[in-house]
Amino acid sequence: MGRYVARRLLQMIPVFIGTTLLIFLMIRGLPGDPIRALWGDKIPDPSQLAALRHQFGLDKPLWQQYLDYMGGLFKGDFGVTVAGRPVSEQMSQAFPVTIRLTIMAMIFEMVIGLALGVWTGMRRGGAADSFVLVLTLLVISTPVFVLGYIFRQVFATWLGWVTPTVQNSTDIAQLVLPAIVLGSLSLAYVARLSRTTVAENQRADYMRTAMAKGLPRRRIVVNHLLRNSLIPVVTFLGTDFGALMGGAVVTEGIFNIQGVGGALYQALIRREGTTMVGIVTILVLIYLAMSLIIDLLYAVLDPRIRYA
Template sequence: MGRYLVRRLLQLVPVFIGTTFLIYWLVWSVPGDPFAGKCGERRCPEQYVTYMTEKFHLDQPLLVQYANYMRNLLTGDFGETFSGRSVNDIIATAYPNTLKLALVALAIEAVIGLVAGVLTGLRRNGFLDNLVLVSTMFLIALPIFVIGFVLQWVLGFQLKLISTTVSSEVKFSELIVPGFVLGSASMAYVARLARTSIAENRRADYVRTAIAKGLPMRRVVGVHLLRNSLIPVVTLLGTDLGALMGGAIVTEGIFNVNGIGRQVYRAITTKESATVVSIVVVLVVIYLVMNLLVDLLYAALDPRIRYE
């Protein structure tokens, strides 16, 4: 296991360099004047443009710019915006809020999706199975912003059960409904994937053998059937954390959450490329770490998998 872990960590290095360079190249290659609108309605003075160009190394080749960015990144410096604000401060303010929202969404989709998938996988073609299939199809078909506005209007404005917006403290209790909205589509996929995996593995030889030995059904499902059926679900859940954080812009806008979605949108509209690159780079790190954890969980779930 130790040798495999070291090998996987070494493999992450070229992947990280390649993805960050691609992101950096794509963001800084977007056409347009990065200083447009920075001086109000009037055109920025030439002295200001020259100073900012030299300060952010915009007059140097792209590889040199990327090398300077990576050198600062390895020291923990994500740079600063054209207005002089530290990108570290933006990330420190926005990322915890989005991470809370994504974790709540991940927990909701894991719990509800797994429970629905296991129950329907064990009792297929019944009322509950048909209800879950119709409900998940409904959640997949509806856009997230429709689900968000409907729940906000019904639970917030009509029934007064929740606050229509999240406070500046961003408490976990305030993120239950936004988390459900954010993870609704993924929850539907988890339920369907778990249902299919449970139904398929239930006919396997090791399950029939466990039942023939007289093991309680609870042990057959919990120890034998569920562990082997969780591998595809764990893969989906593990890679979904980064996707939830990256796709939270709509949910954050509906419920007024000060997260990375709002910061990315603001950075794109104001052409703050350094902010966009840094936020996406952190997302890349989260993706890579979660993929590594998923690979390591495979051995814990399936005893047939061993990393030598």
């Protein structure tokens, strides 16, 4: 197991370098000059413009800018914005909010999605199964921003259960509705995926053997059926964690949440490439870490899987 983990960590190095290089080049290639934007409609002094570009290293070749960025990154320095604010300080305020929102959305989709999937999978072909299939298909077909505005209109404007926008991003109670909106699409996929795997495994030979032995139904479902059906669901949930953090831009915009989405959007408007690269770099690291954790969980769920 230790050798497998070490090999996976080594494989992550070229993936991380290649991904960050691609992102760095794409963001640097965006139109607009963040230094020139500091003057607004006024004509800047060419000497001041050149001095600021030299200060932020924008007068260097792209390859040298990337090497300087990676060198600072390994020291824990994500650079500074054109306004002089450290990017790490900005991310330290934005990421905890988005992580909190993402965890709440993950809990929502795991609990409700797995419950619906197991329930309908064991009653495949019934009225409840058909209803859940239609409902999840409807959720999948609805864009997140439409779903967000519908939920806000119903639960905030009509029913008055919550405020239309989040007043305090650190208040967990105010993040419940945005978390439900953020996790709804993934919940639909989890429900359909777990339903399919449960229905398939229910007809497997080991299930018939367990029932023939007279084992309690609850033990059969939990220890045999559910455990063997979770592998594809865990794969989806692991990759979905990073996707939810990156996809929280729309949800955070609808509910005015001051998280990674808002910080990334503001950085894009101001063409602050350092902030965008820093945020995306952390998201890449989260994807890589979740991928490794998922692979290790396979051996926990299925004893037949072993890593030499």
